[in-house]
Amino acid sequence: MASSLTKDSARPGTPGSDRTFFGHPRGLATLFMTEMWERFSYYGMRALLPLYLVAPAGLGLDAGTAIAIYSVYVSTVYLLAMPGGWFGDRVWGPRKTVAIAGSVIMAGHLVLALPTAGTFYFGLLLVAIGSGLLKSNISTMVGHLYDGPADPRRDGGFTVFYMGINLGAFAAPLVIGTVGQKVNWHLGFALAALGMALGLVQFLIGSRNLSDRSSVVPKPLSTEERNSTLRKAMIWMLIAAVFYTIVVATGHYTLNWVMVPLMVIGLVVPVTVLARIKRDKELTGVEQSKVSGYIWFFVAAAVFWMIYDQGGSTLSIFADDHVDNHVFGWEFPVSWFQSVNPVLVMALAPVFATIWLSLARRGKEPSTIVKFAGGLVLVGISFFVFLLPLVAADGGKVSPWWIVLIYFCQTTGELMLSPVGLSVTTKMAPAKYASQMMGVWFLAVTAGDAVTGLLSTYGVDLNKTGVVAAEAALAVLAGVAVWMYRKSVKQLMGDVR
Structure with missing residues (x-):
């Protein structure tokens, strides 16, 4: 992580105020690198996903099914950004949520790297959950580095952060795509896991440069709210488990039993x-x-x-x-x-x-x-x-x-x-x-x-x-x-x- 030679642009009280990253708080370097590696893993896997789904050496699906799976995956990532933000605001705080998210994403890519078709969709689910948890909270932590919306460096900081996204997205298909297509599909997915691991390690090491606000849970759940949320979650999980057990036991299960409800949710939730x-x-x-x-x-x-x-x-x-x-x-x-x-x-x-x-x-x-x-x-x-x-x-x-x-x-x-x-x-x-x-x-x-x-x-x-x-x-x-x-x-x- 490079730092700027300019040392007078950080304001007093800003984390890492004695050292800056292109004139911005030092914590921006941590978040820049975290997002770059996370996007490297995400876009690398995404570049391989539709090709792996249709490849004879992959899952060998038809193009329509592959596009549907890809669309469900991407829509789920963005759908989960809302509950991801909720966890950061009400349960863990942004910093802890991002650390957990990185671990879940890495685990998901490792599952994708397994040469077994039966675990593939579980790996996609883990990556989607982790990406949803990370998406809102890491942007929130960028904002925490500055002295409110009026800080003149704020827009520039988000611009630098955005460049990290595109650097990771640019490099990922060139590296992960090449290995996945030319060497081995599952080795490509493993490289995505390595990318997220690098991002997670440097996030944990560099988190000392982040704002203290990033560790605070802004509006923690009360005991009553926590119990109510857990109770509702358990009820819905039980309903889903019973329903899908019946569908599988009666021999009616197909991939559409998962994809169609997720796509309907993707339309109903925004409207609601x-x-x-x-x-x-x-x-x-x-x-x-x-x-x-x-x-x-x-x-x-x-x-x-x-x-x-x-x-x-x-x-x-x-x-x-x-x-x-x-x-x-x-x-x-x-x-x-x-x-x-x-x-x-x-x-x-x-x-x-x-x-x-x-x-x-x-x-x-x-x-x-x-x-x-x-x-x-x-x-x-x-x-x-x-x-x-x-x-x-x-x-x-x-x-x-x-x-x-x-x-x-x-x-x-x-x-x-x-x-x-x-x-x-x-x-x-x-x-x-x-x-x-x-x-x-x-x-x-x-x-x-x-x-x-x-x-x-x-x-x-x-x-x-x-x-x-x-x-x-x-x-x-x-x-x-x-x-x-x-x-x-x-x-x-x-x-x-």
Whole structure:
């Protein structure tokens, strides 16, 4: 972990104030490295997952089932981010939750590394649980390093932290993907476990540089609440155990008995949470209006992620079958395509930041709603581009540059929608639901991936031109609709731009 030579930028009382990390509190280096290694393990495993599921030497599943499993896995990770944040707030505190999460993720990857098909899905479950526990809490600890929202270093700190995410995501397919595809699938999963182990070790060693607030449980459960929560959890676990025992005993069990309920939950939970917030009589008229406006952003984000996340499943399986992965006579692993997005993010993020700043100085920066509309249109265009290699690949191979172009369109759309979505969520959240609304934003990913999973489960071939064209048209039309109703949405947003 490198430190900055500048030693006067940390404020008194900040952990590690005598040493800094690029001008930021020393604890940022710990969290940067933890997140980098966790993302290395996560994206490395994710790059292998759809390919392993369809490979004859893997599980040998059909493409539709593989896409459904992938979608369920990703949607579950984001679904569990809300209870993960709850554990940090009410049970263990952020620091302890992240340490436990890292251990669970590492255990999950080790289970995936076992050469037995029977334990594979249990390994996926462990990784999903650990990722959900870690996701919200590590970001919370980054915020703890600074002196509140007004600290001028805060936004820069999150930017540095975000670079750790993309560094891990960029390197993972190149390393884990190569070993998994070229040497042994399970050795690739084992490398993911090693990555998480490295992240966990350095987190435990460097945790002395974190804020003391990260060890505090902000709102601990009372004895009565703890007993009630445990009782409810045990009842639901008992119901699930009895139900699935009956299903298995009667010979009716298939993978759909797990996947379909998870996908339905992925759709029902986001709608239920938003409806509960909207019905709260304690909210002021202004807060109610902002929640109504936020629903537009939530639905738009769900459509966006439904298409965007297929970059790791539908596109990956297409590339495995129909893309010429040779450069100058040398064959590279198909999983390497998963490194295109993070490297584009790192290259284009400063460009977008400069553009928005330049336009803002001239009073011409697009509003949040216009940026969202642009993001939707771009992700729709990416699938219109996808139609071209789909048609050209009929019985043959197409250039890898088609995949790069598709990811370029998706990444530009991501940079217009994702950072803006995080920002607008914090601005439009009612004070009473400030923390929960960030979980609601992650649930948009859950909803989008749940739709993809349900389509695949019920036999929709997502690599067919008609389906791809329909998804592309849906995104573009949604973007146009958001733009057409931008004035109405702006009124609902109140003082938020």
